[in-house]
Amino acid sequence: MIKFNEQKRTDKLWVDEAGNKVPVSNITPLEKKLEKMTASIAMKAGRINEMLIAFKRYVNDATEQAFDEYIKQYEGKRKAFKGNFTFFNFERTVKVCINTSCPIKFDEAILALAKNEFDDLLSDSISSSNEFVREMVMDAFESSGGNLDTKKVLGLRRYADRISDSRFTKAMELIDKAIRRPSSKKYFRVWVKNSNNEWQLINLDFAAIKEF
Numbered sequence: 001m002i003k004f005n006e007q008k009r010t011d012k013l014w015v016d017e018a019g020n021k022v023p024v025s026n027i028t029p030l031e032k033k034l035e036k037m038t039a040s041i042a043m044k045a046g047r048i049n050e051m052l053i054a055f056k057r058y059v060n061d062a063t064e065q066a067f068d069e070y071i072k073q074y075e076g077k078r079k080a081f082k083g084n085f086t087f088f089n090f091e092r093t094v095k096v097c098i099n100t101s102c103p104i105k106f107d108e109a110i111l112a113l114a115k116n117e118f119d120d121l122l123s124d125s126i127s128s129s130n131e132f133v134r135e136m137v138m139d140a141f142e143s144s145g146g147n148l149d150t151k152k153v154l155g156l157r158r159y160a161d162r163i164s165d166s167r168f169t170k171a172m173e174l175i176d177k178a179i180r181r182p183s184s185k186k187y188f189r190v191w192v193k194n195s196n197n198e199w200q201l202i203n204l205d206f207a208a209i210k211e212f
Contacts, residue, residue: 002046114174
C-alpha cells in the first residue's frame, strides 16, 4: 500500500521537500493543481499495482495447477516444466506463455583469478593454431557498461578440451566455480487471436498498452 502526504487547499501551511512550512497563500495555482493531479495519479497507480500483484499470484497458482495436471496425465516429472511453457485453450484462440529466467552471475573474486590465468597464458607465445584463443579471451573479458557478456565468458568452455595448456584448464575450472545462479523469475504473457486470426498480446507493459 503506497503512502504519501497529499496537501489540501484548506491546509494553512504546506511543507516543501526541504521541510519548510509555506503559507498556502504563497502556493501558486499551478502548484495546487499539480498537488491534486499527482496525488490522484499515484493513488490510482497504487490500486492498479495491487491488482497486478494479485493477478500475478493468481496466474502463478493457476499455471502451477495446470503443471500438476500435466504430470498426472502424462506421468511426467515436475522438473520438466522449469523452463518455458505454453498453455492453450481447447479452441487454441488463447495461449498463456510462461517464461522462466535463470540469470547467471559471476563471483567477481573467483573470476578475477581466472582472468589472471588467461593473462599469464596470453603473455607467452602461443602456437599459431591456438592464436584464435587470444582474441576470444580478450573479447570475452571486454566489459560493456561495467558488465561482462555472460554468454561469451561461458563460451570459452567449449574449447576446454582443445587447448592443451594447464593455465587454460585452470581458468576453466575457476569460471565453473565462479558461476552463481540467483533466484529465477517467472514472466507471464497472455495472447488471444483477433478477428484476422492473428495472435495479439494482452500487453501489461504500461508503455506498450494499446486499446483493443
